[in-house]
Amino acid sequence: MALTIGIIGLPQSGKTTLFNALTKSNAPISGYATTTVQANLAVVPVPDPRVDALAEIFQPKKKTYTTVEFVDVAGMGQAGAAGKDKQEGLSPEFLGHIRNADALAIVLRTFANENVPHIYNTIDPNRDLDSLNAELALTDLSTVERRIERTKKAAKSGDKKYLQELELLQRLKETLEDMQLARTLEFSQQDQAVLNELFLLTMKPRMYVLNTSEDMLATANELLEKIRAGENVQIDALQGEAKGFAQIAQRAREEGAEVVAVSAKLEAELNELPQEEANEYLEALGLPQLGADRVIQVGYRLLNLITFLTAGEDEVRAWTVTRGAKAPEAAGKIHTDIEKGFIRAEVTSFDDFMACGSFAAAAKKGVQRLEGRDYVIQDGDIAHFRFNKGK
Structure with missing residues (x-):
């Protein structure tokens, strides 16, 4: 089972820089919203020291890690960037790249840099998340409305199955029209069959990846841990990046989402160093591991996945199953x-x-x-x- 994570975010949020760091790729970086339907894709092995330790003992002909596929799509937020009066959701071609993703990694920028302008001119990850959620909701609304038209025709037969489906679709439509996530609703086991066919983006498990400035990483991790643990953090008393960290962490906790802080710029720089030097630099910053590795671990936790192992002289291998x-x-x-x-x-x-x-x-x-x-x-x-x- 290969885990697939779709990376989305506003232009200039650092999502493609993060993709390159995660996958050791050199995908071109665009500084503006775009209607291109192309996507960056890469499959990377999941670091697992247990595989390495067993391979030292068995000296196998082959060692195989589990893998994660990352899909990085073009910058969203087309309304804010292109001056449209209203958002229209994502195009079907654009949607095709992430509709099959197991989870979404939503990159939110918290760092300020005059040389990297924000499409909304100011740094506010809470506002950016609202903007992205609105675009995802509009995309799902379009999907649901098309399904309603189809189901209405089928329901003319009087089949109870289609009448129940219409009730579900109407609930979804009302929620999405209010720019709320479909996953906030409660569903019956019978509803799941329809939901599985819709591939709604606002139903997908999600993690928020806070793209921070390097000197704020330690503060970000400290705040995220406190809020995750349920400690009382006075968010309104915080300022700058710290306030952005705390706001998103609180939202994640309320939604049952995950949140991780990284510096995409730092990750890219560390990828250029020999492994030993990179580890020493991480240790000096008080960070136990690369943010890229933490993103993968959070993805596993988000989807309730675990790893079991097989070991022998032919191969040492990691396998992924649902907990x-x-x-x-x-x-x-x-x-x-x-x-x-x-x-x-x-x-x-x-x-x-x-x-x-x-x-x-x-x-x-x-x-x-x-x-x-x-x-x-x-x-x-x-x-x-x-x-x-x-x-």
Whole structure:
């Protein structure tokens, strides 16, 4: 399962700089809103020190990380940039690049720089988020209105299914007309089938990526942690970038979204350094890891994903599953035949394996377990699946 994250934001927010830092690409940077339908795409491995540690032990022919696909689309906010009287939502071509994304990374600029003008002339991430939400809502509204026309025709048959669908679509329409996110509504299990067909952008899990100035990163991380933990932060008493951090963090907490602070400019500069020098510089700034790595980790947490491992002389590999997946489903990530013929799983936690140094020692110590069909895979499990090849 490859996680796909769509990166969106206003022009000059630093989203393409962030994309380049995340993917070590050299995508061209545009300083204005554009109607281009092109997008930057890249698939990158997810850093996982557990894979590296196991590879040191097994010396496999191959080691494979899980991957994330990033999709960076052109700058939004066309109304503000192009002088239109009203926003019209995203074009179908533009929408096509991000409608299948698992989550959205919404880049919000908090840094000031006279050499990098803002399309609204002032720095206000809270306002920028409102603008982006409005454009996403209008895009979804167009999708819902088209579906309403189609469903109305089908409902003439009197089929209860279509009448119920119309009720759902009308609720969505009213919410989106108020420039509210569709995900703020409550839905029944029956509604999900229709929602899955609509690919609404305002239904997608989201993270807010605060693109900060380098010297404010530590302050940003401190504030985000306090608000995430539910501490009482006097937002109105804050000023400048700090106030922007806190406002977005509070919104994220209320929405059940995630938020991470990075300096896209710093990330780009660190990518030019040897790894050892980059790590030393990060340590000097009091940062445990690159913002790019934190964006990926937040994406996993947002989508409730975990990683299990397989290890041997042929390959050490990381695999992604949804938290709560049972052993047969995890086995199916490797091959559908293994899921169909599943017998049981030999499971050792990564920490237990590293403490023992080998599967044989783990089995002898009793920390290698045989688990059945109902076993729920845990993050960091090293699994070997036994299966009936005849099934």
